[in-house]
Amino acid sequence: MPIKYSDILSKWKENSIKTEADLDVLLGDFRVLFAYNSNKIEGAGVSIHQTREIFENGKVVGYTGDLRALFEAENQRACYVFLKDKILVREKVSENLILNVQEILCHGCYDESRWQKGERPGTYKKNYYGVGLSVGVMPEDVPEEVRFICDELNGYQFDNAEKVLKAAAWFHCSFERIHAFADGNGRVGRTLLNYILMINDVPPIILFDEDKETYYMALEVFDHTDKIDGFVAYLKEQMVKTWTRTNPKGEEFICI
Template sequence: MEYISVKEAAKRWGLSERRVRLLCSLGKVDGAVKHGRAYRIPDETPKPPDGRSARRFKVSERYRGIFTRIDAMKAELDERRPFSEAELRRMRDEFAVEYTYDSNAIEGNTLTLRETALVLEGLTIDKKPLKDHLEAVGHKEAFSYVLSLVQEGAHISERVIREIHSLVLMDRPEERGRYRRIPVRILGAANTPPEPVTVPELMERLVADERESRLHPIERAALFHLRFENIHPFIDGNGRTGRLVLNLSLMQSGYPPVNVKFADRRRYYDAFESFPDDGGDAMVRLVSEYVEEELAKLLSFGKK
């Protein structure tokens, strides 16, 4: 029988080496044998099923049609696996530039899409603030970190959220990963974030509720995003961090990351304002539309 290494299996299955070793140690890789500290895996062994994505969830009746359509598209994409590693890398890099531009622009960054691309290539834009440059680089690094978390099968935790925030807030070293210690108000928002003394408890409860939730992954991710932004746990960087965690949640369940467009910022803000009245319906539908858009794009590319 021919065997492959953990490294070879990780590349073949699109997992991290750490994840493959963990699955071997748990007996979830058929035929894997241990020689010393290393595992050897039969060449014909299929990728083990991901138990994390297989957990049962309930679908709210008002979203049944939307989620059924989206999940059918996701299943078709999973069945095809139409892209090479190089194609996937190129699409992910292009997405990262647009995502970085839009997410930062929503928060007031003045770099254009083209300037953002140049900054991420290591260039400096004349007459643009250093802060804007650091925000672009920090967001790109934070997104790369999120991708690594997905590969490792990491769960959303307070530590993960703080680490994402630390990368996002590259220009504010004294506040990176630290919950706020002063009251804040969000300009133009009707709701006031909770007092700082309550933030640690609220964040602990938010993460615990996410782990226990049995809602459809898209609804779960959208509602987590709404609650996170309402807590507003950090002095700055909450929006960018929250949208990165939103994508971490989606990708953990096998959905593509989404990019909330700068052009859609009014609708995005309105979804927060309506949350107390609509229970998150506006945000769930917005995120669903973005997921469906990304899936349609991937399926379209796969047909070429």
């Protein structure tokens, strides 16, 4: 019988997460695959093996590719370390948390063009970087918009996992539409999505690079309609894909 979204939720709740060591064990493979796919969606060229080397050894041997891609992978590791204790104490999503996450994920990665325009990691964009016709508010509107979605999220009543997933989906789509930073909006948004899920006892999700067209389509639907049903359905599919594996006999099993 195929594994369902509800099976993943039930299995996740069996885990006792009390320490950072517990998180490291539970998210051992997840954090590597999440970092790889989140960066890959943006076109980074670091392999899964190289990403794992960074997470486990803090270095990569014999790498000859783009250094920015290497920095982005290391930044993913640093961001995971930064968020671990906050996950355990269930720190709320705030403007300050978002700025810190962006600074870590984009440290050393702004290109010369952005730097000359006055852009810096850890600060909101100073110039307009729109995507299409409906994504990206003006720089002067960013702080108010970010504070608004944080307040809306933190005022929400999380009675069950379905409400958590819908709230996380709404926040992610809203954050991507704001386009608050000169760079790193996607990586920051995907990190915050999982942070919201985890502080509310819902398993985190890998948005796989091979499914990014569906991801972009679901975001676009929200941009034009404000509806999140399609994005929520996409997240459920990705969650099942994230937490299942297939053994040599072709049988599925939960890998949590």
